């Protein structure tokens with residue numbers, strides 16, 4: 271009997287036909303980050319569980335309900351639910367915080383959270399994210415917000431709103447927590463079970479509750495902006511000034527607290543209403559206490575992460591352009607054994623030069639070879655048989671226009687093919703309104 275094993279719930283495959291959409295996001299995000307001085311970092315898929323307990327925070331949904339943890343021998347490991355903790359661990363472990371500050375790193379990685387799968391909410395999803403460590407200036411906050419908004423603009427994503435807030439520092443939060451406990455305490459009987467616990471341990475988490483009743487009550491809760499200390503208030507004012515200077519539009523949303531415990535001062539989200547309830551395509555902020563928590567050294571830091579699957583949902587919905595996927599540039603069809611060996615040699619030549627070339631590996635007859643070349647959308651084909659070999663030349667056919675050119679079957683093959691190919695591409699570019707080069 272067939273096994274018929276399917277992929278786990280909440281995971282997705284990306285097949286070759288769609289991968290250019292991912293490449294589009296990855297390329298634009300990478301190039302934008304590099305233009306702001308960020309270098310790529312790659313970190314393990316799993317870390318010691320303690321890393322996430324200490325950084326993401328024991329009272330967050332991520333730690334309480336969503337982590338995939340395995341016991342290997344005596345040690346507990348967790349598949350990363352987010353990027354920041356592992357990346358900061360890596361900055362520390364590799365001594366990068368002793369080098370020139372700020373340290374700026376970006377990453378593309380998969381994250382794992384045991385959530386209820388739905389549109390825009392997966393159990394394995396992907397983030398493009400970045401972290402900057404060493405600066406406590408609001409200019410750094412403006413810098414990464416500007417970077418995120420540039421990526422979204424370059425992806426041609428429309429109707430995304432930037433929401434910003436400040437959630438203060440431990441000093442201003444003490445007073446605020448008191449006010450929240452008082453407010454939510456008066457509505458205690460209507461709160462969900464988890465929120466009862468939150469009320470004791472981490473009242474700001476109440477504002478992040480997704481249960482509709484709790485969310486409704488949260489709407490009239492005291493707001494943190496009224497409790498900011500002078501330093502946090504000044505930081506927030508300067509951030510707004512820099513965003514204005516950079517002409518980045520934003521709204522202040524005092525309800526944004528973010529789902530992870532390590533945030534301080536600035537938090538922000540880029541949200542859209544176009545892909546349903548899971549509308550946050552990018553979330554981030556400052557986490558000035560995290561590095562101290564992990565290492566004992568005070569180093570302020572900040573970052574953001576974008577959900578790649580959510581970006582793709584918006585891009586599909588809005589009909590955004592993607593990088594053009596690569597297609598076969600030359601198909602070499604052979605009639606007979608001798609011709610086949612010639613095809614192999616010519617294909618090798620053009621491939622060495624960087625072209626995408628194919629020939630038959632299915633023992634097909636010439637008709638079936640041409641049918642296949644059509645199916646894969648080959649730009650040019652050349653048919654080689656005994657006649658062509660004896661004449662030392664063949665016909666190179668442009669499959670779109672039907673035009674045919676003579677092409678010599680010797681060491682001039684590559685040069686001749688290259689010139690016809692470049693001519694064709696130039697014409698295509700002339701015809702296109704907004705070509706996105708590969």
Ligand code: ATP
Nearest residue numbers: 385390391392395529550551552553575576577580
């Ligand atoms: P949400 O409130 O939507 O659960 P979050 O606060 O848990 O988001 P972060 O931990 O800040 O999200 O992650 C950053 C980004 O990663 C989110 O803005 C979102 O785009 C994406 N993301 C988070 N969780 C998922 C998921 N389960 N599936 C797909 N994308 C996700």
Ligand code: MG
Nearest residue numbers: 331332385529
């Ligand atoms: Mg979440």
